[in-house]
Amino acid sequence: MSRWVIKGLQTGVVTTRYPSGEETTPGISPGLPQAMPSYDGDTRTLIARCPTGALHRADGRVVVESRRCLHCYRCSRGIAKPISWDSGFEWASIREGSAALPATFRRSIYIRVVDAGDCGACLNETRLLNNPFYNMHRLGFFITPTPRKADILLVVGPVTDHMKTALSKAYDAMPTPKRVMAVGTCALSGGIFGPGFVTGAGVSDLLPVDVEIPGCPPPPLTILHGLLVLAGRKSASQSTKPVSAHVNEEGGIR
Ligand code: SF4
Structure with missing residues (x-):
């Protein structure tokens, strides 16, 4: 701990310049x-x-x-x-028909994080947004333990059957306007877990998803990009349609 403090004092501010500047630190994204x-x-x-x-x-x-x-x-x-x-990280996409939160929310947005059965990877990357390097508080993003104060519901994991009721209750308890962000491959499609006998094919089986964050797990800056999209401070990488899983000509699901 003391070495970490001394290093911080010696090197000065270590927080990323993103989104006001480019972030090119090696290893910042798996691509x-x-x-x-x-x-x-x-x-x-x-x-x-x-x-x-x-x-x-x-x-x-x-x-x-x-x-x-x-x-x-x-x-x-x-x-x-x-x-x-x-090799970048601005991959957050917005669903057709969805929009950012109203401009009055731009500088203070509260996020309720729900682990809906993830392996721990996406949750860990989300947790990193609170560390000194990413420091999402400087951008007005705050985690809240209660959905009653939340503007964004950030969901990781494929949504296991046992989490469906809890997730629905969290969404219903949020005041409007509210947005849903699905983070990671499992939240978007079920990933390696679903659809299966204990889980569906992601968050959109249950809730209207507004912003999608691909990655397994997505790096913290991609999650931050999604939050900035919902705050109306960054453009989405693309506009996506709801999931429609079907077998393609090679036999895969798309
Ligand atoms: S899951 Fe498929 S598309 Fe993704 S890195 Fe592996 S081979 Fe490539």
Whole structure:
């Protein structure tokens, strides 16, 4: 502890400059696989390497359903023609028909975090937003233990059957306007857990999701990007439609 304090005094402010400046510290993000615009190799081999069916072929391209990506790197490493890889972190997308909170909320937003059966990874990345490097308080984001004070419901995990009632009650107890943020692959699609005999296919099975945060787990800056999108202070990476899982031409789910 004392060494940490001394280092802080010696190096000065260590908080990230994001969002007012660029954040390029090595290792800040694991990246995400990107669609290949003109893949001319053996697409079936590449697609077959994905253990979750996140890759599929459409209009002569290999596209990525990032809601299902586990960051296993099988499409990037140990293959002759790897898929391209985005090394950034601004991946938060907003659902069609959803919008940021009203402007009066921009400088003070309270977040109720619900662990709906996650493995601990997404919850841990969310927890890091409170440390000195990310320091989300400087941007007006605060965690609250009660849904009655919350503006945003941040959900991690695939929503196990035992968490459905608790999650619904938390959502119902929140005042309006309110927004729901689904964080991580499990919250977006069920991930490696669902759909299964104890869990569904993510938060949107139960609640109207406004912002989606892909990643397994997403890095803290991606979660922060999602919060800034809901605060109306950053643009979303894209607008997404509700999940419609079906089997694609390669046999994967998309
Ligand atoms: S990194 Fe994602 S898209 Fe690539 S093979 Fe693994 S799960 Fe599939």
